[in-house]
Amino acid sequence: MNAPSDHHTPSPCSVVVLISGSGSNLQALIESASEGGYRIAAVVSNKADAFGLTRAKEAGIPTAVLSHLAYANREDFDSALTRIIDNFQPRLVVLAGFMRILSSAFVSHYAGRLINIHPSLLPDFPGINTHQRALDANVTRHGASVHFVTEELDGGPVIARHSIPVVPADTPESLAARVLEQEHRLYPKVVAWFASGDLKMTERGARHANITLPHTHEIE
Numbered sequence: 001m002n003a004p005s006d007h008h009t010p011s012p013c014s015v016v017v018l019i020s021g022s023g024s025n026l027q028a029l030i031e032s033a034s035e036g037g038y039r040i041a042a043v044v045s046n047k048a049d050a051f052g053l054t055r056a057k058e059a060g061i062p063t064a065v066l067s068h069l070a071y072a073n074r075e076d077f078d079s080a081l082t083r084i085i086d087n088f089q090p091r092l093v094v095l096a097g098f099m100r101i102l103s104s105a106f107v108s109h110y111a112g113r114l115i116n117i118h119p120s121l122l123p124d125f126p127g128i129n130t131h132q133r134a135l136d137a138n139v140t141r142h143g144a145s146v147h148f149v150t151e152e153l154d155g156g157p158v159i160a161r162h163s164i165p166v167v168p169a170d171t172p173e174s175l176a177a178r179v180l181e182q183e184h185r186l187y188p189k190v191v192a193w194f195a196s197g198d199l200k201m202t203e204r205g206a207r208h209a210n211i212t213l214p215h216t217h218e219i220e
């Protein structure tokens with residue numbers, strides 16, 4: 001039998017979250033952290049006025065701002081960003097409304113431990129204006145996807161999606177609001193999977209609990 005002093009709780013997975021704006025996904029991640037077995041070590045924004053910074057401060061999480069405007073090119077900004085992130089020694093880097101295209105050096109530095117949430121059912125509608133584009137395409141379902149980040153914009157292996165019906169009265173705004181609500185449920189679940197050590201990026205796609213996930217993998 002182990003002496004009581006041999007028992008210890010494994011330390012939670014440390015996560016750095018990158019934002020550019022409101023940070024409502026960050027808020028959802030903050031609220032689920034202890035239950036999900038992860039700890040948000042820092043929040044980094046490329047915009048000084050991002051409301052997500054206020055959310056982080058209120059939760060007692062260290063913040064940093066690194067303006068891309070101060071850098072001559074993407075590579076220099078990304079390498080400064082990498083230094084800031086790596087100071088916190090995260091196991092996972094989470095993009096939560098971080099409105100930057102990432103250099104290949106950045107993506108390969110964090111390969112397999114960099115995830116993003118995107119407001120569409122990938123591979124449909126990568127890029128911006130996803131809600132308007134979904135309406136223009138007359139889709140009957142729309143939603144959000146969490147994926148590992150690779151060099152292809154919004155193109156890395158999908159980990160999980162959640163879909164909602166599109167109704168005739170929908171506008172880009174109404175769709176955005178309903179999708180965002182689902183993002184707030186989806187993202188903490190995926191981060192908790194990663195924290196448990198069960199989620200990996202492989203050449204054949206995302207793998208959870210030893211099962212390779214199809215890109216259509218949908219969760220409640």
Ligand code: GRF
Nearest residue numbers: 022023024025097117118119
């Ligand atoms: C979300 O719709 C997310 O999918 C996209 O940017 C938005 C960020 O919203 N990548 P918030 O800053 O988390 O409120």
